[in-house]
Amino acid sequence: MLYELTGVTKRYSRGRKTVDALAGIDLTIGEGDFVAIQGSTGSGKTTLLQMLGAMDRPSTGEAMYDGRDLAKMGESDLSELRSHSYGFIFQAFNLIPTLTAQENVETALVPWHVGGDERRRRAREALDGVGLADRARHIPSEMSGGEQQRAAIARALVREPRVILADEPTGNLDERTRDEIIGLLEQLWRERGQTLIVVTHDTWVASRASRRIWLDAGKLAPEGSGRPGPVAEPETSAREADETVTERMAEEPALV
Amino acid sequence: MFFTYIYRELRRRHRQALLTALGLAVGVGLVVAVTAYAGGVGKAQDTVLHSLYGVGTDITVTQTAKLSQGGPPSFQMNPGSQSQQGKAFSRAAIRSAPGQQSLAATKVTQIAALSGVKQAVGGLTLTSMNVSGKFAKAASSGAAPGSQSSGSSSSSSTSSSSSSSTQSAATASQAPINVSSFSISGVDVTQTGLGPLSSTQLSTGRIFTSTETTTHVAVLSQSYAKQNKYTVGSTIKISGKKYTVIGLVTSSAGSTSTSDVYIPLHLAQAISDNTGKVNEIYVKATSANDIAKVKSEIKSALPKATVTTASDLAGQVSGSLKSASQLASTLGKWLAVAALVAAFAVACLLTVSAVSRRVREFGTLKALGWKSRRVVGQVMGESVVQGVVGGILGVIIGVAGAMAIAHFSPVLKATVGQTSTAGPGGQAPPGMAAAMGQAAQTVAVHLTAPVSLQLVALAVGLALAGGVLAGAFGGWRASRLRPADALRRVD
Numbered sequence: 179m180l181y182e183l184t185g186v187t188k189r190y191s192r193g194r195k196t197v198d199a200l201a202g203i204d205l206t207i208g209e210g211d212f213v214a215i216q217g218s219t220g221s222g223k224t225t226l227l228q229m230l231g232a233m234d235r236p237s238t239g240e241a242m243y244d245g246r247d248l249a250k251m252g253e254s255d256l257s258e259l260r261s262h263s264y265g266f267i268f269q270a271f272n273l274i275p276t277l278t279a280q281e282n283v284e285t286a287l288v289p290w291h292v293g294g295d296e297r298r299r300r301a302r303e304a305l306d307g308v309g310l311a312d313r314a315r316h317i318p319s320e321m322s323g324g325e326q327q328r329a330a331i332a333r334a335l336v337r338e339p340r341v342i343l344a345d346e347p348t349g350n351l352d353e354r355t356r357d358e359i360i361g362l363l364e365q366l367w368r369e370r371g372q373t374l375i376v377v378t379h380d381t382w383v384a385s386r387a388s389r390r391i392w393l394d395a396g397k398l399a400p401e402g403s404g405r406p407g408p409v410a411e412p413e414t415s416a417r418e419a420d421e422t423v424t425e426r427m428a429e430e431p432a433l434v
Numbered sequence: 435m436f437f438t439y440i441y442r443e444l445r446r447r448h449r450q451a452l453l454t455a456l457g458l459a460v461g462v463g464l465v466v467a468v469t470a471y472a473g474g475v476g477k478a479q480d481t482v483l484h485s486l487y488g489v490g491t492d493i494t495v496t497q498t499a500k501l502s503q504g505g506p507p508s509f510q511m512n513p514g515s516q517s518q519q520g521k522a523f524s525r526a527a528i529r530s531a532p533g534q535q536s537l538a539a540t541k542v543t544q545i546a547a548l549s550g551v552k553q554a555v556g557g558l559t560l561t562s563m564n565v566s567g568k569f570a571k572a573a574s575s576g577a578a579p580g581s582q583s584s585g586s587s588s589s590s591s592t593s594s595s596s597s598s599s600t601q602s603a604a605t606a607s608q609a610p611i612n613v614s615s616f617s618i619s620g621v622d623v624t625q626t627g628l629g630p631l632s633s634t635q636l637s638t639g640r641i642f643t644s645t646e647t648t649t650h651v652a653v654l655s656q657s658y659a660k661q662n663k664y665t666v667g668s669t670i671k672i673s674g675k676k677y678t679v680i681g682l683v684t685s686s687a688g689s690t691s692t693s694d695v696y697i698p699l700h701l702a703q704a705i706s707d708n709t710g711k712v713n714e715i716y717v718k719a720t721s722a723n724d725i726a727k728v729k730s731e732i733k734s735a736l737p738k739a740t741v742t743t744a745s746d747l748a749g750q751v752s753g754s755l756k757s758a759s760q761l762a763s764t765l766g767k768w769l770a771v772a773a774l775v776a777a778f779a780v781a782c783l784l785t786v787s788a789v790s791r792r793v794r795e796f797g798t799l800k801a802l803g804w805k806s807r808r809v810v811g812q813v814m815g816e817s818v819v820q821g822v823v824g825g826i827l828g829v830i831i832g833v834a835g836a837m838a839i840a841h842f843s844p845v846l847k848a849t850v851g852q853t854s855t856a857g858p859g860g861q862a863p864p865g866m867a868a869a870m871g872q873a874a875q876t877v878a879v880h881l882t883a884p885v886s887l888q889l890v891a892l893a894v895g896l897a898l899a900g901g902v903l904a905g906a907f908g909g910w911r912a913s914r915l916r917p918a919d920a921l922r923r924v925d
Contacts, residue, residue, distance in 0.1 A: 231917075233917040234918050257800075261802065262803070266801050266802070266920070270794070272794060274799075285804075289802065294435075297435075345921055
């Protein structure tokens with residue numbers, strides 16, 4: 179198992195109020211899994227992603243990654259992990275607005291201290307891999323949402339990380355672009371065998387994953403396995419149920 | 435990547451970056467202009483002192499005469515016998531300047547031997563008064579003495595301007611009397627660089643050689659020569675002897691402190707009954723730090739002497755130059771400091787606010803594995819570039835301001851006033867005006883505002899410091915950002 183989380187909690191204090199974003203998570207993720215994490219706003223799915231991505235440490239519990247406890251690692255070790263083992267994809271693309279697509283991909287290689295030429299070569303290759311070679315010298319404001327996310331994916335992949343963590347990667351995209359992007363991610367996942375963890379509220383996106391996890395109020399719901407059938411997934415709240423049914427009826431995703 | 439990122443970011447917020455740089459530039463520019471102005475004032479003060487004092491003279495030593503000494507010269511005007519009546523006459527009297535007592539020339543060697551003294555030179559300044567006219571015929575021996583001296587003085591010197599008409603007892607000449615006077619300085623020709631000639635500049639001819647101790651040669655001031663139609667090579671009569679004019683000098687800086695005639699010291703001593711005596715000693719110290727020490731040494735060696743240093747003189751300077759220097763030092767400095775502090779504050783605020791608006795950007799970089807200090811480095815780099823631009827602009831503004839000051843400043847006047855050792859009324863020997871504290875000497879100077887290379891370096895350094903300070907504030911803010919900030923939904 180690549181990830182083994184045991185009793186992981188995360189508590190935030192805001193003045194006199196404390197919020198338990200995660201209230202005891204037990205979770206394992208195997209190498210090469212494609213995991214979708216679903217849940218409503220405030221369910222803690224973003225916080226869980228932060229834990230898995232070594233962006234934050236749990237308040238209590240164990241978070242083993244590749245045999246090392248993330249909860250006990252210092253900031254510089256976590257930074258090391260982030261720069262070598264993980265690739266991130268964000269909902270808002272999070273490209274540096276003043277840099278070109280190629281330069282944005284290069285920013286991922288800066289912590290590696292590779293030489294300028296090597297860096298540029300690898301960045302161009304990565305852009306090629308996502309079909310964005312002709313946009314290499316454009317800045318984000320000159321690209322469409324889909325192109326920007328492709329650039330972000332190239333940036334996430336240029337280091338060939340073991341784990342890709344995506345936070346609502348299609349949240350800011352229209353339907354057709356969403357399909358393209360998820361298609362691209364799936365293809366790359368199949369080609370490279372990386373572990374892919376995607377946080378999403380989009381049921382169709384989640385349905386592409388090999389595993390689906392539900393979070394509600396900081397706790398995991400018991401999992402369904404594989405791709406769920408039309409009524410198979412466990413609903414954790416009425417609101418969630420409404421959401422899913424509405425989406426389903428609108429989209430008529432292809433199953434199986 | 436480092437420089438590309440800096441350049442792109444500054445270009446993105448170019449208006450703000452320019453504002454920050456401009457703020458620093460104004461603060462720095464003001465410092466440059468004020469410092470240049472203060473420097474110019476300092477130079478002007480030096481000019482004043484040098485023109486009144488002679489370049490290289492650190493201390494002057496004189497001795498005030500007691501009131502019983504001196505007195506109006508007697509010309510022996512009384513034509514005793516009848517045979518002289520109707521004849522023309524011409525008399526000259528050469529005296530030390532009234533109010534000054536002569537010192538033995540041995541004192542010069544005594545002072546030269548003191549520690550801290552590099553050179554000591556003696557000088558003798560005299561006034562020569564000439565009376566010429568015609569003896570009138572007396573009507574009878576009991577004629578009323580109505581001295582009719584319509585003393586029209588052909589004032590021939592620029593410094594000694596008084597023409598005194600002489601009164602003598604009994605039969606006086608009734609024809610118009612011409613009275614003129616000029617000043618004579620005896621110069622120690624064996625010592626160059628120090629002495630009465632050191633506040634002058636050679637304009638034609640030459641000055642004395644060290645062998646001409648008793649040669650009848652003279653150097654004239656250009657204005658005196660012009661008024662009396664002397665040139666190099668002509669002959670001037672002093673005390674009945676002929677002297678050849680070998681050179682003409684002008685004063686160094688629009689001052690009124692030159693003698694009319696300079697002759698070798700020995701001859702000056704001879705014609706004024708002052709053999710072996712001087713009435714002023716010019717002293718040069720080995721270094722500026724020794725001046726105060728030398729002054730006290732001289733005072734203990736010569737208790738009755740008046741010892742004056744350049745700083746004593748500086749304290750007496752009054753006039754628009756002094757006001758200018760006060761303006762520079764108080765108001766100017768505070769203004770510049772205040773502007774600089776304000777500029778630094780603006781730079782810091784703008785930098786911190788810029789960082790606050792890039793939370794997601796920096797969070798993402800940290801999520802990508804950028805170390806905190808790398809992110810801080812970017813912020814610092816942006817800030818330093820603004821500092822450099824501000825420094826360059828500041829130098830331009832400062833230099834322009836300094837040039838404007840120099841261009842538009844009026845001619846400043848400096849007047850050396852009275853000291854406590856005011857002697858009896860009369861002429862102050864040129865070049866010793868301050869020591870005597872007699873009639874005020876006024877020097878006019880034009881203000882400059884020099885910008886030195888060090889000043890430019892200071893300006894750029896200050897601007898850079900501002901940039902670094904702002905970068906530190908911004909960097910601190912950036913270092914507190916976490917990778918998780920990349921995931922913030924609301925910006």
